Every structure is written in structure tokens, then in C-alpha cells.
Amino acid sequence: MAxxxxxxxxxxxxxxxVALFVKNIPSSDAGKIKWWNENKKxxxxxxxxxxxSDNFLIIFMDFGDGYQELPEPGWTSFDKSEDDxxxxxxxxxxxxxxxxxxxxxxxxxxxxxxxxxxxxxxxIQMPDGKTELAVEK
Numbered sequence: 001m002a003x004x005x006x007x008x009x010x011x012x013x014x015x016x017x018v019a020l021f022v023k024n025i026p027s028s029d030a031g032k033i034k035w036w037n038e039n040k041k042x043x044x045x046x047x048x049x050x051x052x053s054d055n056f057l058i059i060f061m062d063f064g065d066g067y068q069e070l071p072e073p074g075w076t077s078f079d080k081s082e083d084d085x086x087x088x089x090x091x092x093x094x095x096x097x098x099x100x101x102x103x104x105x106x107x108x109x110x111x112x113x114x115x116x117x118x119x120x121x122x123x124i125q126m127p128d129g130k131t132e133l134a135v136e137k
Contacts, residue, residue, distance in 0.1 A: 013063040023063040053110035062101040
């Protein structure tokens with residue numbers, strides 16, 4: 001990763017249901033958790049992703065190459081197929097689809113426990129903000 005990518009702020013580029021497509025998403029687990037903590041009010045108030053704070057899910061996707069044309073029906077490659085894209089009807093262009101590239105998700109109950117899932121690891125965050133890596137049993 002280039003140095004300029006580390007210092008560029010994350011920017012929400014598109015929202016679809018519970019999915020946020022983010023450009024320059026932090027690369028480290030600590031960076032993702034810090035970004036979540038700094039922006040959870042925004043996710044709730046601007047994007048209404050936590051209307052039910054007792055049970056919510058937010059999926060953070062990499063904006064990657066941005067809006068692209070949807071591959072032809074039946075098209076597939078070793079790493080992508082048309083099912084791997086989400087398309088936006090409100091975008092009036094052939095390039096109206098984004099590749100679904102999951103980075104991390106956050107779910108749970110804001111007044112009890114929040115679960116932050118990153119690359120096969122689960123962090124548990126308590127209402128006081130204390131966050132710990134869950135230990136596998």
C-alpha cells in the first residue's frame with residue numbers, strides 16, 4: 001500500500017440498504033475500529049443505518065474501481081461474475097454497478113454488545129467503548 005493511501009481519509013461513496021461503499025477505507029483492524037467509533041453517529045443520523053439500535057447490521061464494502069458496467073449475463077471470470085455486483089437504478093449511466101467487496105461488518109445492540117467482524121476475527125465492543133478481540137473456543 002502506498003503512503004498516500006494510508007493518510008487519505010475514508011469517504012462514503014454510495015449506500016445500498018445496510019451496505020456502505022467506502023473509498024480509502026482504513027487498512028488495519030485498529031484503523032477500521034477507530035473509523036467506526038468516529039463515524040457511528042453519522043451512520044445512524046445521516047444514513048439511518050441504526051434506526052433500531054437494539055439489532056442492527058452495517059456492511060462496509062470497498063468502493064474499489066467505482067461504478068462499472070454490469071458484465072453481460074452469463075459472463076464470469078475466475079474472480080467476478082454478474083452476481084458479484086450491485087447496481088443502482090438511480091444512476092443514469094451504463095457504469096451504474098459496484099463490485100461487492102466486503103471489508104468488514106458491524107452488528108449487535110448499541111446498549112449491550114457490538115460485534116465488529118474483520119478478516120475472520122470478531123471484536124466485541126461494550127457500550128463504554130472498550131473493545132476486545134473475541135477468543136475462539
